Amino acid sequence: MEIRDTNGLTEKEFLAQYRPGDYERPSVATDMVIFTAKACQEDNYRKLPKKKLQILLIKRGGHPYINTWALPGGFVNPDETTEQAAKRELIEETGIDNIYLEQLYTFSDPHRDPRMWVMSCAYMALVDSEKINVSAGDDAKSAEWFDVSLKTEHTDINETANGFISVTDYILSLQKDNELLNAKVRLTKTRTDSGIDTKYEIISSNGLAFDHAKIITFAVLRLRGKVTYTDIALNLVPEYFTLTELQQIYEIILDKELLKAPFRRKYSILAEETDMFSKYAGHRPSQLFRKKWLTE
């Protein structure tokens, strides 16, 4: 390994004399979309509680976007990967450790932060709701769980000479008690001869900071896309769960009802029988299962 470059330097010599250029660099942050599935209260003692998909937001105390809600996150340090940064911030801001974490997408619009050039490497996290109570309120910041709903408002497809343009408007709603945040995010797919351009834009955003409506929309769509062909949903379920609970998780993610028999046929591979049963339910007890992760 004694190859010399055009200046006659070996790699070792080159690295010893190397000085980074004086060009502008972006700040790099991570933002996290932390999902959980929480059971609602139910008035009728025999009725099964419904579940809701929730994400964690933090109220901003300073400019810009003061008093609006933002995703938890922060800047990446020079000695860590973006993933390590995300894990560190997760513990700092929420006390949650050991969690499912998946890199989502890197958002890099140069003006996404009005202060300066900041890229965001966004992560999606999934936690089971029994874990989060432990650490609720640990943090001084006002972090709150919001119910999430993402609906397609409408889709328009127009054929062009050599492809098509499809425009889908999504309505994102986030609710916490009396607080309601809303956003419209437009997904435009422009298909030409070769290549497709997929663009997300925020049409309107009320009460959400930065481009976070876009990031949340992206995360919900990713979760929806992956839930049917992976075991990702198990991350949202407690240690012991019933198959109906698991089905509810799928239903709130996909935002549609599923039939019981086919659901069980398909997803019972994700569950391992135990000899325990749910109790005092006002109806037939349900068998409890343990998670059985897919290995492939």
Added chain:
Amino acid sequence: MEIRDTNGLTEKEFLAQYRPGDYERPSVATDMVIFTAKACQEDNYRKLPKKKLQILLIKRGGHPYINTWALPGGFVNPDETTEQAAKRELIEETGIDNIYLEQLYTFSDPHRDPRMWVMSCAYMALVDSEKINVSAGDDAKSAEWFDVSLKTEHTDINETANGFISVTDYILSLQKDNELLNAKVRLTKTRTDSGIDTKYEIISSNGLAFDHAKIITFAVLRLRGKVTYTDIALNLVPEYFTLTELQQIYEIILDKELLKAPFRRKYSILAEETDMFSKYAGHRPSQLFRKKWLTE
């Protein structure tokens, strides 16, 4: 919008006085895994040419990793997104414009570049091989197409108390005439009670710069994962193509043979009939089709 923060500033005033902190920032680059599917020569005039999956690599002329091969790419400028940077570099380095481009993953190991802190937002690009001849040799750098092969060497799954550890070793081979580059990339999935850790490591890498063996492996796996449930393969096919050609694309991506009848049943939705036929083939002519992109 006249909310004032704890210093009594409005958002406008805050932004006017805002100065970024003096902390370290990473350089951010893009790296591109550009795939194409090229037909080989065939000696027997009646035999159909086989196709090979190829990627573009550029020989490094300076330290570090001098004389090894690297993915095309470059640094992101302050006025552009990572995607715009990737498109710009694609044109600069290869002359290829208007191409399928998809963000893959952001690689952020702080020591992935021995010179300094550089994150790489990696993209996957797909081009049909008839397009690339146009611009071959445009560039002064020695860019070359290498045949790609990614094989699973072995997989080990060990059950643990609360999950499992699965280790898969991939052998990545890149070949161009007499030049053969090799790498072994290990994928370790550590599943615990809650959370899974997915880690890619380079075990060995011959002739490939930086962590590019990892990026290429990631790209091949992504392409394999998406080809069966999207229309992504159409990006690798010329304007007019036969169904056998399309099937060949699937076969080289998935690295396995497919049955003709079921393939056609499933993927004929991606093709629109024309009244043209292939000619002088030494066997029954084949109908030519036009791309029919999926709109959903």
Added chain:
DNA sequence: CTAATAGTGTCTTTAAGACATTATGAA
């Protein structure tokens, strides 16, 4: 005619959708 690919038919296997039926415990 021959070698080679093109293109289709059909039987089997597997999975998904739809819905009905039986089981069971707390109040």
Added chain:
DNA sequence: TTCATAATGTCTTAAAGACACTATTAG
């Protein structure tokens, strides 16, 4: 006993796998 959910059976529909058979050309 009743209400509400648990759990399973089964008929239908759709897709995938396997493989055989016919069609068509240049040489």
